[in-house]
Amino acid sequence: MQNSFTEENYLKIIHALSGREGVEVSTNALAESTATRAASVTDMLRKLAEKGLIHYKKYQGVRLTGAGEKVAISVIRKHRLWEVFLVEKLGFGWDEVHEIAEELEHIPSDELVERLDAFLGHPRFDPHGDPIPDAKGNLTDPDYLILTDVNVGEKVLMMGVLDHAPSFLQHLDRSGITLGSVLEITEINEYDKSASVRINGTNTLFISLEVSKNLLVQRR
Amino acid sequence: MQNSFTEENYLKIIHALSGREGVEVSTNALAESTATRAASVTDMLRKLAEKGLIHYKKYQGVRLTGAGEKVAISVIRKHRLWEVFLVEKLGFGWDEVHEIAEELEHIPSDELVERLDAFLGHPRFDPHGDPIPDAKGNLTDPDYLILTDVNVGEKVLMMGVLDHAPSFLQHLDRSGITLGSVLEITEINEYDKSASVRINGTNTLFISLEVSKNLLVQRR
DNA sequence: AAAAAAATTTAGACTAACCTAAAAATATAT
DNA sequence: ATATATTTTTAGGTTAGTCTAAATTTTTTT
Ligand SMILES: [Mn+2]
Ligand SMILES: [Mn+2]
Ligand SMILES: [Mn+2]
Ligand SMILES: [Mn+2]
Numbered sequence: 001m002q003n004s005f006t007e008e009n010y011l012k013i014i015h016a017l018s019g020r021e022g023v024e025v026s027t028n029a030l031a032e033s034t035a036t037r038a039a040s041v042t043d044m045l046r047k048l049a050e051k052g053l054i055h056y057k058k059y060q061g062v063r064l065t066g067a068g069e070k071v072a073i074s075v076i077r078k079h080r081l082w083e084v085f086l087v088e089k090l091g092f093g094w095d096e097v098h099e100i101a102e103e104l105e106h107i108p109s110d111e112l113v114e115r116l117d118a119f120l121g122h123p124r125f126d127p128h129g130d131p132i133p134d135a136k137g138n139l140t141d142p143d144y145l146i147l148t149d150v151n152v153g154e155k156v157l158m159m160g161v162l163d164h165a166p167s168f169l170q171h172l173d174r175s176g177i178t179l180g181s182v183l184e185i186t187e188i189n190e191y192d193k194s195a196s197v198r199i200n201g202t203n204t205l206f207i208s209l210e211v212s213k214n215l216l217v218q219r220r
Numbered sequence: 221m222q223n224s225f226t227e228e229n230y231l232k233i234i235h236a237l238s239g240r241e242g243v244e245v246s247t248n249a250l251a252e253s254t255a256t257r258a259a260s261v262t263d264m265l266r267k268l269a270e271k272g273l274i275h276y277k278k279y280q281g282v283r284l285t286g287a288g289e290k291v292a293i294s295v296i297r298k299h300r301l302w303e304v305f306l307v308e309k310l311g312f313g314w315d316e317v318h319e320i321a322e323e324l325e326h327i328p329s330d331e332l333v334e335r336l337d338a339f340l341g342h343p344r345f346d347p348h349g350d351p352i353p354d355a356k357g358n359l360t361d362p363d364y365l366i367l368t369d370v371n372v373g374e375k376v377l378m379m380g381v382l383d384h385a386p387s388f389l390q391h392l393d394r395s396g397i398t399l400g401s402v403l404e405i406t407e408i409n410e411y412d413k414s415a416s417v418r419i420n421g422t423n424t425l426f427i428s429l430e431v432s433k434n435l436l437v438q439r440r
Numbered sequence: 441a442a443a444a445a446a447a448t449t450t451a452g453a454c455t456a457a458c459c460t461a462a463a464a465a466t467a468t469a470t
Numbered sequence: 471a472t473a474t475a476t477t478t479t480t481a482g483g484t485t486a487g488t489c490t491a492a493a494t495t496t497t498t499t500t
Contacts, residue, residue: 256489
């Protein structure tokens with residue numbers, strides 16, 4: 001039997017919330033992420049468990065089964081490939097693509113995904129720096145640092161974002177911070193942990209802790 | 221309020237069945253085309269009428285309203301643009317794209333459609349020779365001939381197909397007939413109306429009436 | 441113009457995905 | 471260790487889209 005849009009969205013969200021350690025996800029967390037009520041989540045969990053896509057014991061939270069993870073990763077692969085298409089080929093901004101990809105990710109043709117992947121040149125990362133699972137379902141999270149873990153004087157490469165909200169991405173655009181930018185922390189203010197950052201060795205700007213907490217970077 | 225996948229499919233099918241004269245479409249015809257039962261169609265017609273998308277009087281058949289036609293044409297535009305994308309950019313065969321486009325046509329972003337259209341170079345026709353409505357919703361059916369209306373000795377250009385079934389399209393592939401081929405009827409058999417056709421001035425082959433009836437052509 | 445056939449609508453039910461309100465289980469605080 | 475608070479599940483309903491069977495309307499045939 002095929003999985004519905006709704007089922008796929010649940011699986012994707014369970015995957016995201018359970019993190020790389022595959023920790024149990026709570027009913028309330030799912031209700032929050034799916035913008036539904038806990039009672040609705042419980043209904044869906046019973047269904048997903050019956051289909052063998054999640055491990056579920058009442059009151060104990062859920063984890064994906066192998067089968068469930070396969071579906072989740074396939075949806076993530078499609079989501080991220082479509083985002084690359086929208087940005088690289090259609091010229092959308094990285095702040096505009098999430099919602100559209102949220103729909104495109106449910107189009108169900110393996111052939112389509114593989115051809116799209118080839119057309120895009122087998123990209124490894126999406127426009128937000130998130131890794132794209134390969135055709136076999138392997139998804140390896142690169143272990144980036146968060147900018148808050150970087151010391152004054154260090155130079156790092158901007159590799160991704162934790163917050164995908166358009167408003168945050170637009171803020172980065174206005175600040176001139178993009179994927180691949182070289183960031184050097186020139187100062188950290190003890191009081192509020194705001195920082196001064198030199199971008200690509202040229203202009204320097206202040207960024208708040210809120211921004212630092214959402215920037216994924218890599219030492220060079 | 222937004223239209224559902226199902227509503228969009230109904231509107232598209234009503235548009236197709238009512239032809240350019242905008243003739244009334246029967247409940248049974250819709251049941252056939254939507255692969256549902258007449259009772260289900262009646263339910264949906266009441267809903268579409270309430271939304272102002274169709275003219276509907278019980279037992280009288282339906283026609284699209286202006287608003288309904290606008291939606292139908294927008295769906296058709298998306299369907300045909302995505303088909304162009306799948307064939308031109310991803311290398312699918314013209315016999316493989318219909319089903320996928322049937323899903324993609326419901327992705328709801330005007331921005332996406334217009335960018336896709338530009339990316340494809342504002343194509344006028346889809347891979348089956350069907351005209352693509354413009355961004356304003358103008359759809360002009362070119363008045364092609366059916367090959368059965370062509371006389372012996374005439375040379376015509378192959379411009380489109382009436383039957384979109386993969387099996388028919390694959391049959392044309394095997395015969396070497398593609399959009400743009402020059403067809404010259406060299407003989408028509410009185411008995412079964414089968415014909416001999418010279419393709420691009422080179423090889424000649426027999427085609428059945430069934431095939432002739434589904435080929436759209438143009439005098440040069 | 442009746443009778444018969446065909447098309448269409450109505451009636452009553454089902455499933456998926458949601459909801460609110462109430463009950464039950466688990467976790468936290470005293 | 472109780473009592474309280476929080477989380478989760480159950481109970482009972484709703485809407486969209488479908489179904490079958492029965493009733494009604496329209497069309498066709500005699
Ligand atoms: Mn989605
Ligand atoms: Mn992304
Ligand atoms: Mn469709
Ligand atoms: Mn087509």
